[in-house]
Amino acid sequence: MGISDLWxxxxxxxxxxxxxxxxxxxxxxxxxxxxxxxxxxxxxxxxLSETVVKALYRRDLSEARAACERSDSPFADLLLxxxxxxxxxxxxxxxxxxxxxxxQVGLRLRARLWILGTIGATSPFVGLFGTVVGIMRAFEDLAxxxxxxxxxxxxxxxxxxxxxxxxxxxxxxAVVLFNYFSSRVSALLLTLKISAEEVLELLWLERPLAExxxxxxxxx
Numbered sequence: 138m139g140i141s142d143l144w145x146x147x148x149x150x151x152x153x154x155x156x157x158x159x160x161x162x163x164x165x166x167x168x169x170x171x172x173x174x175x176x177x178x179x180x181x182x183x184x185l186s187e188t189v190v191k192a193l194y195r196r197d198l199s200e201a202r203a204a205c206e207r208s209d210s211p212f213a214d215l216l217l218x219x220x221x222x223x224x225x226x227x228x229x230x231x232x233x234x235x236x237x238x239x240x241q242v243g244l245r246l247r248a249r250l251w252i253l254g255t256i257g258a259t260s261p262f263v264g265l266f267g268t269v270v271g272i273m274r275a276f277e278d279l280a281x282x283x284x285x286x287x288x289x290x291x292x293x294x295x296x297x298x299x300x301x302x303x304x305x306x307x308x309x310x311a312v313v314l315f316n317y318f319s320s321r322v323s324a325l326l327l328t329l330k331i332s333a334e335e336v337l338e339l340l341w342l343e344r345p346l347a348e349x350x351x352x353x354x355x356x357x
Contacts, residue, residue, distance in 0.1 A: 153304075160260050164314060167249050167250075185204060185208050188201075190336065198220075201220075211242040211246070211329065215333045218238040219333070219336065232337060247322055250322075254315050256307065265304065266300075268297040268298075274296060
């Protein structure tokens, strides 16, 4: 099917096709933007987690924090929230701060996904509107030409069917994209949670060791 065939197909859908095409383009733009925003987040999280864990195993807290400050990964925001409160309160407060930051990261990762959900929900109704308009046009043509037969109503019915098919197609596109990115964001947030918990465990182990060393030096 060439461009001319696609244009002919779209033109048979009436005015509602213009709205449906805009919705389809909008869904594609949001999908591309979200794909670029999520690109490499999992790999960056894994690399930063390995760097921080190795630094903490060496008991080099300053290097672990410096690695987070150098990184643009959302995971770095979680760890910096933990480092900022390290030694200033109980572990529960540190974990709560990390969880709050993870919620903020989740909001950023899910940004504009509501557009895909809205397009998926509204596109069939736009197609249905085109269907109603096409059927009304078919009856108007039939009333103006009572003896014209099927040829008189063919144009209106064609407009109705094209609008319906296009609305359903765009809705499928948007719903599939919405579900894909939603599941991907959920997986990323789970990865962030697991990696952050590993770092927090090491921090909680580091604190008693540091306090014990301090007491030993003071006693000596």
